[in-house]
Amino acid sequence: MTSAKPALLALADGSVFHGISIGVDGQTVGEVVFNTAMTGYQEILTDPSYREQIVTLTYPHIGNVGTNDEDAESEKVQLAGLVLREVPRRHSNFRSTQDFSEYLKAQKVVAIAGLDTRRLTRLLRDKGAQNGCILAGKKISEKTALKLAREFPGLKGMDLAKVVSVTKSYPWTTGSWELATNRETTLKDEKFHVVVYDFGIKRNILRMLVDRGCRITVVPAQTKASEVLKLKPDGVMLSNGPGDPEPCDYAIAAAREFIARKLPLFGICLGHQILGLAAGAKTLKMKFGHHGANHPVQDLENGTVMITSQNHGFAVDEATLPANVVVTHRSLFDGSNQGIRLTDAPAFSFQGHPEASPGPHDVGVLFDRFIKMMAA
């Protein structure tokens, strides 16, 4: 690191951490959460579900392999700010196109390194996710940072899906094979047309559908069900996304319509919460959520345990599920809900990330389940 400008992180509870700036000068506010994944920092930074969140990566060395042109899960860095222990002086990887600190600056990220991320993580775990503020650059004041941290309204009640979504619908055609080889495949056999709601979608969800023979139309978050039905899809996917699911009334209404029409429906993360709300359940805000790539989740229907990728701060409240909803998956960390399916409609959803990226691929089978549902 060449310039060692100071930076500080203040939390609404009054804690202040000092470190050095590794991004641009400036200020940022958001909900501070920790992510325990040991790989996949570029995917985490570009996951739109992290909007309005300052993410602490507990893995101590971030940036070892630089950044590249393939791993981004959206077109830019999406999180509000970044907190790290250390960025190595040199990076090395055959795919790397940019140094990590240069990437942070080019992407205008306010980021702090050099603080005790273990102490910070313990604090967040014990007290719960905290609203916070990072100040980076020459003029930084603890008082200002604390004031800004306390002024952040918090994620509860924040509808961000419509904010991050696209404004126009578009087709998506790239699968994993094209990404890995940089060549277009001629083997495409498009069996199903899937309309995907973009609530802040991660690209790997789209690739995994293409890999399984789907033609894809991505639509904006507020697209009415009637518009989607005109496209005559074989199935609808409700994507992941940032913020609180409860205020997304437009998405909940659309999901209800698809359920009523018995159109195959698959929800991931925010999409899972939307399906839960559409079915009549409630969602709740978790203490510090799940953010990592090694969370054990049990499939209650066959007993298997899968290691999963996770990123959520809200959850479907199982106590509020109506009789036509079956709990299919549960977190083995805290027993919270991880999956549901409807008994009277072809609709199911998963709280974690079956598309992984980063993370293990154990839950990829859910994409196959969706394909089977459309085939039936």
Ligand SMILES: NC(=O)CC[C@H](N)C(=O)O
């Ligand atoms: N990754 C996601 O889709 C997150 C869903 C929702 N914003 C939550 O935090 O719970």
